Amino acid sequence: MANVIEHHRHIIDFTLSSLLRRKGKNGALLLVYAVIVFILASVLFFSHALRREANLALSESPEIIVQRTMAGRYQTVPIFWSDRIRTINGVISVRPRLWGYQYDSVFQANYTLTVPAEHPPEPGSIDIGSGISRMRGAYPGDIISFAGHDGLPRSFTIRNVIDHESELLTSDLILLSDKDYRDFSGIPADQATDLTLRVRNPREYSTIAEKITRMFPEARPILRTEILRTYDALFGWRSGLIIVIFSAAIFAFAVFAWDKATGLSAEERREIGILKAVGWETSDILLMKFWEGIVLSLTAFLVGTILAYAHVFYTSVALFAPVLKGWSTLYPVFRLTPFIDLGQVATLFFLTVVPYTVTTIIPSWRAATIDPDAVMR
Amino acid sequence: MISVRDVSKIFNAGHPNEFTALHRVSLNLPLHETTVLKGPSGSGKTTLLGLIGCMARPTTGRIFVNELEITSLPERFLTEIRRSTFGFIFQQVNLIKGISALENVMIPAYPTGEKHSLLRARAMEKLGMFNLDMRAAARIECLSGGEAQRVAIARALINNPAIIIADEPTAHLDSTLSREFMGIIKELKSEGVTIILASHDPIVYDSDVADRVVEMRDGKVIKGGKRP
Amino acid sequence: MILNPGILALFITSLLISLMTIYAACHGIQILRRWDIASGSELQLILERRTYLISTIVTYFLAFQLVSLFLFIQTADSICHLFVGAMCAVGTLTVNSFGYPTLLLKVLTFIIAGLWLILNYADNRGYDYPLIRAKYLLLLILAPFVLAETVVQCFYFFGLTPDIITSCCGTLYSQSARGIASEILALPVIPAKILFSVSMLATCAAGMRLFLNGKGVYRLAALSGITFVVSIISMISFISLYIYEMPSHHCPFCIVQKEYGYVGYPLYLLLLSGTVLGLGVGLLQPFRNKKSLEHIIPAIQQKCAGAAVVAFVLFTSIVSWQILVSSLKML
Numbered sequence: 001m002a003n004v005i006e007h008h009r010h011i012i013d014f015t016l017s018s019l020l021r022r023k024g025k026n027g028a029l030l031l032v033y034a035v036i037v038f039i040l041a042s043v044l045f046f047s048h049a050l051r052r053e054a055n056l057a058l059s060e061s062p063e064i065i066v067q068r069t070m071a072g073r074y075q076t077v078p079i080f081w082s083d084r085i086r087t088i089n090g091v092i093s094v095r096p097r098l099w100g101y102q103y104d105s106v107f108q109a110n111y112t113l114t115v116p117a118e119h120p121p122e123p124g125s126i127d128i129g130s131g132i133s134r135m136r137g138a139y140p141g142d143i144i145s146f147a148g149h150d151g152l153p154r155s156f157t158i159r160n161v162i163d164h165e166s167e168l169l170t171s172d173l174i175l176l177s178d179k180d181y182r183d184f185s186g187i188p189a190d191q192a193t194d195l196t197l198r199v200r201n202p203r204e205y206s207t208i209a210e211k212i213t214r215m216f217p218e219a220r221p222i223l224r225t226e227i228l229r230t231y232d233a234l235f236g237w238r239s240g241l242i243i244v245i246f247s248a249a250i251f252a253f254a255v256f257a258w259d260k261a262t263g264l265s266a267e268e269r270r271e272i273g274i275l276k277a278v279g280w281e282t283s284d285i286l287l288m289k290f291w292e293g294i295v296l297s298l299t300a301f302l303v304g305t306i307l308a309y310a311h312v313f314y315t316s317v318a319l320f321a322p323v324l325k326g327w328s329t330l331y332p333v334f335r336l337t338p339f340i341d342l343g344q345v346a347t348l349f350f351l352t353v354v355p356y357t358v359t360t361i362i363p364s365w366r367a368a369t370i371d372p373d374a375v376m377r
Numbered sequence: 378m379i380s381v382r383d384v385s386k387i388f389n390a391g392h393p394n395e396f397t398a399l400h401r402v403s404l405n406l407p408l409h410e411t412t413v414l415k416g417p418s419g420s421g422k423t424t425l426l427g428l429i430g431c432m433a434r435p436t437t438g439r440i441f442v443n444e445l446e447i448t449s450l451p452e453r454f455l456t457e458i459r460r461s462t463f464g465f466i467f468q469q470v471n472l473i474k475g476i477s478a479l480e481n482v483m484i485p486a487y488p489t490g491e492k493h494s495l496l497r498a499r500a501m502e503k504l505g506m507f508n509l510d511m512r513a514a515a516r517i518e519c520l521s522g523g524e525a526q527r528v529a530i531a532r533a534l535i536n537n538p539a540i541i542i543a544d545e546p547t548a549h550l551d552s553t554l555s556r557e558f559m560g561i562i563k564e565l566k567s568e569g570v571t572i573i574l575a576s577h578d579p580i581v582y583d584s585d586v587a588d589r590v591v592e593m594r595d596g597k598v599i600k601g602g603k604r605p
Numbered sequence: 606m607i608l609n610p611g612i613l614a615l616f617i618t619s620l621l622i623s624l625m626t627i628y629a630a631c632h633g634i635q636i637l638r639r640w641d642i643a644s645g646s647e648l649q650l651i652l653e654r655r656t657y658l659i660s661t662i663v664t665y666f667l668a669f670q671l672v673s674l675f676l677f678i679q680t681a682d683s684i685c686h687l688f689v690g691a692m693c694a695v696g697t698l699t700v701n702s703f704g705y706p707t708l709l710l711k712v713l714t715f716i717i718a719g720l721w722l723i724l725n726y727a728d729n730r731g732y733d734y735p736l737i738r739a740k741y742l743l744l745l746i747l748a749p750f751v752l753a754e755t756v757v758q759c760f761y762f763f764g765l766t767p768d769i770i771t772s773c774c775g776t777l778y779s780q781s782a783r784g785i786a787s788e789i790l791a792l793p794v795i796p797a798k799i800l801f802s803v804s805m806l807a808t809c810a811a812g813m814r815l816f817l818n819g820k821g822v823y824r825l826a827a828l829s830g831i832t833f834v835v836s837i838i839s840m841i842s843f844i845s846l847y848i849y850e851m852p853s854h855h856c857p858f859c860i861v862q863k864e865y866g867y868v869g870y871p872l873y874l875l876l877l878s879g880t881v882l883g884l885g886v887g888l889l890q891p892f893r894n895k896k897s898l899e900h901i902i903p904a905i906q907q908k909c910a911g912a913a914v915v916a917f918v919l920f921t922s923i924v925s926w927q928i929l930v931s932s933l934k935m936l
């Protein structure tokens with residue numbers, strides 16, 4: 001056993017020194033390898049973090065949301081629906097909600113406006129998200145104005161800037177009172193954006209949803225679990241799509257690795273010949289090549305992953321946020337909550353190390369089976 | 378006793394460029410003696426050395442080293458025998474550039490998994506035999522031709538082989554270095570090491586170290602026997 | 606198909622592994638047909654060198670297969686909420702009928718590859734390639750399973766369609782019927798506990814006997830196989846309950862999750878190694894009379910038996926420890 005360890009140690013020593021002796025070639029390979037890992041890891045970490053942010057946000061959202069559609073298009077919901085829905089068994093509470101989006105053509109930003117259920121601001125005052133605060137340079141106590149549905153500006157006093165652990169979802173938020181919002185958006189007093197339901201027993205979700213559609217055929221009930229699922233599929237699908245596109249790059253990398261591995265220089269060929277002549281066996285050379293692969297892969301993997309971690313969680317994916325996010329332009333600065341799991345690391349391993357290893361098996365074996373008497377010829 | 382029986386080696390068999398390097402060679406080489414294979418280049422000396430040194434296998438025929446048939450062994454067993462029984466000195470010094478003389482000497486023993494400190498001590502001792510202990514840490518590129526030649530010999534000795542095989546060892550050395558080399562061979566011989574040399578250099582085959590000279594031509598032994 | 610990164614990784618890897626296996630099998634066929642140890646021809650030399658390539662490929666295969674086994678479970682778990690009624694990997698695997706066959710084939714190919722390497726280890730120690738035919742026949746047995754795994758896994762992934770909201774209507778298209786079916790049928794606890802203890806004890810006893818005086822080879826092999834199956838059944842029946850501290854969550858997969866300290870990884874690793882080593886002992890037995898291996902095989906068998914016992918004992922210790930520290934108390 002001690003012999004086996006010592007054997008590996010000798011071969012690792014030799015491998016390291018021979019890697020260092022060919023800095024140019026191995027450095028280039030390492031660089032490309034690390035870049036590949038970095039890009040893939042960024043995509044994976046980022047989409048995963050987004051998914052978690054969404055889950056975090058939705059964990060507080062209501063179990064069922066009821067919307068109304070007319071001719072397949074979304075409409076506001078009459079408030080009297082809520083009294084009828086409250087009579088369904090199992091429904092604890094029904095609340096009409098008011099919320100919507102507003103495009104600000106001056107700052108070219110989309111705001112999300114909401115009337116909160118608890119502690120809404122007084123009429124005339126609002127709370128704003130940190131993104132808006134940063135962009136407009138507005139802080140508590142300042143007066144700020146926005147153009148309403150009729151194009152006329154309305155002024156509000158800022159009560160608070162919202163500070164939240166999940167900045168991605170609150171950065172563009174404006175909270176205001178019921179009265180202000182109706183005035184701002186033009187929604188009539190007997191209408192609401194949608195209805196939210198609290199339901200005690202999760203098993204009754206679908207029964208209740210079914211009863212609602214029977215009561216109001218144009219109602220469209222949405223379960224929280226379904227939203228979660230849809231978001232998840234969407235984020236997973238996006239990163240999957242990027243990986244599919246990116247697989248061309250992985251393929252190019254594999255070709256590059258193959259080329260590096262087959263194109264042994266005359267010097268390297270001579271070295272392996274010498275090693276075999278003086279008593280190294282084919283499997284010793286294979287072992288050397290194995291350690292070479294491990295050292296390169298591990299270095300590239302660590303460097304790529306660490307850089308990607310910093311890229312995603314400290315610089316907020318500065319390099320390719322537009323591709324991945326893309327539903328609003330107003331996210332000047334936001335921080336994602338750092339999170340990595342084993343599954344992501346294993347996925348990354350399979351997408352980079354395995355293709356690299358597979359492409360180098362045959363070239364390594366070719367190198368290892370150089371005739372031992374080659375140096376005598 | 379190393380015994381070569383009816384050995385042929387054919388390269389590229391079945392192809393238009395088929396080439397018979399050795400043709401039914403039989404030879405007995407006693408241990409603890411020094412043999413010189415003499416002949417022009419292309420006479421099959423190197424091929425025969427390679428076969429005896431377990432570097433390759435003959436196409437037909439058998440070779441025995443100390444009664445052990447080595448002809449049909451798989452490569453990994455051949456390598457083990459080669460490593461433990463033979464030490465090689467090549468026409469070129471064939472040292473690995475970029476690493477120290479000491480490491481070069483240690484390389485043949487890496488696969489044995491011997492403890493690093495023991496191995497290092499033995500390598501220093503071998504280098505010391507040739508007054509090279511001061512140069513142990515020097516890179517190969519920084520050594521003179523003579524020093525490099527002696528490092529190569531130290532490397533051949535690291536696993537304490539019973540048999541030393543040297544292929545045209547003086548081909549790239551001047552006369553002074555060639556004589557120095559033969560002096561080292563003489564010393565090894567006096568320690569009981571079996572030595573097989575292939576050479577067409579008179580300094581080698583006319584030297585009084587050689588117990589027997591085997592003359593080869595066109596892959597055949599044409600004259601061989603103990604010197605008077 | 607769901608374009609999830611984990612699924613893509615598994616998909617690409619299984620394609621690569623299949624290609625490697627086909628390549629190795631083709632060379633294997635040539636070795637079986639043209640092998641002639643007595644010949645000094647160049648072809649024989651080439652074939653001998655190919656044996657190095659093939660054993661390298663199978664070694665890498667074993668490593669990749671192990672990671673892929675765990676990634677498969679991990680991915681299944683991470684996408685479970687895309688399917689109505691699925692609570693963890695069990696639910697995802699039952700979404701269509703190819704989930705469990707894929708898992709089964711992954712385990713099977715891992716075990717065969719492990720056995721192949723044991724055979725290879727023994728063969729490399731004989732001076733005349735004594736097991737060359739057996740080895741390459743086994744490789745040809747392994748290859749179809751690997752290909753089958755790739756195909757079945759493909760069907761499984763292509764058959765996954767998440768239950769997501771369509772733009773026109775909400776909830777009504779979710780069926781909640783899958784809820785109950787996604788639980789695994791579990792054996793009652795007490796018979797399972799008895800079965801588990803008896804088979805573990807018997808296997809370890811057989812392993813010790815083989816280790817000490819070289820007897821009972823086939824017994825150990827058979828018991829290792831049985832113990833593997835019994836352990837999986839026990840995992841579902843009672844071990845998992847203690848780890849989750851819940852009296853009804855019979856899931857063999859969630860134990861690899863972070864919430865349970867990743868305890869599933871060492872458990873499955875030990876169980877798989879013990880099984881491969883135990884079965885390997887039996888696989889070597891028919892070749893014990895080969896002249897070049899008469900002393901080598903008993904030594905390898907002894908080593909394997911010892912290692913198998915260590916693996917099984919460690920497995921049982923972790924299980925017992927989990928049961929002891931668990932707040933769940935059952936008979």
